[in-house]
Amino acid sequence: FFFFSSRRRHTRCSGVSWARRCVQETVLELSNQAVGDALSNLLMVEACLRVLNIGVNYWHKLFTDLPSKTSKVVIKDKSKIRTTNDETKVITPQGLQHDIDAVCSTVADSRAFVRPSGTEDVVRLYVEAPKADDVARLTQKLSEAITKNSDLNLSLIHI
Secondary structure (H helix, E strand, O other): OOHHHHHHHHHHHHHHHHHHHHHHHHHHHHOOOOOHHHHHHHHHHHHHHHHHHOOOHHHHHHOOOOEEEEEEEEOOHHOOOOEEOOOOOEEEEHHHHHHHHHOOOOOOEEEEEEEEOOOOOEEEEEEEEOOHHHHHHHHHHHHHHHHOOOOOOOEEEEE
């Protein structure tokens, strides 16, 4: 980021559009949008705001935090659940991602991620939707979809 920022001052480019492209490319390369790391995300936001010359108050007004819930499903073997590199789509077991998409399609502007934990034999389930009651309903339906798509002796634990 700091390379891009200093380079921008010394290069005749298309100004803000060049900076935005650099920010976007760097964020996508350095961050995990599905899981994230709070401290690195905070520093990345700070750098983005500086490069784009955007104040924190303006940036805060652009964001609406939706209700969300993180749950974990205890399993015997977390390696049975595989995801894409960015952890936003399930690869195996087959059929699980289709069910996740189908459940989320019942509520506009909702999303969900399922991924194996890096430290425990659990699957992490993240659900986000415009209303808290939608989050609860989607969480229950998705835990059922996970159970249906695997023979892993699953149980849902809300965290």
